[in-house]
Amino acid sequence: MTAGAEGAPPRTEQPLFEVFVRGKRGLNHVHVGSLHAADEEMALHAARDVYTRRNEGVSIWVVRSDAIAASSPDEKDPFFAPSRDKVYRHPTFYPIPEDVPHM
Template sequence: MSGEFTAEGGHGAVPTEGVETGQGVKPSRRAWPLYEVFVRGKRGLNHVHVGSLHAADDEMALHNARDVYTRRNEGVSIWVVRADAITASSPAEKDPFFAPAGDKVYRHPTFYAIPEEVPHL
């Protein structure tokens, strides 16, 4: 499969062909790079993808992400990552990409006899 892919919101990869990411372009107001924004909420430990934004540099992206995605104190931590720095697998490659784990039976304790004296294993 041709083309580049990036992760978006944990829903797999999406094509970025024809989408301006700012890669190789001197930042200007018209061609600011695209950033993906991840926020960690107060109740959880995981950062969750909440959206995207364009910014001139990393610091501006962080400040803009704070202003746009945490207006109601929803988060305790923010990550911003340039979209052109993300490498992701393609949903079309799901079966061949993850298939090698299936033939490693030693990773799954399905053939061990568990004694009855061992609780909650």
């Protein structure tokens, strides 16, 4: 908690939200930044004002940062090692038709 003005009750810090924006229909949401807001609705409005000022997006996601579980960059090699022995899953083994967008 941070101290408020003299005689005022202390303020609690607002939670941190991660912001994801979809640029066009059919594309993936992309992480564009973070912001503090009182709740999800306020975070959506703030994200719209901050990250889509020039009509860059068609959809916004906001997620509280403390709700995200992530792998550690320090554990990259052991965490992703099992996928190296499954090279058949790589897209280089399959022809991609020219009429398939965003692949």
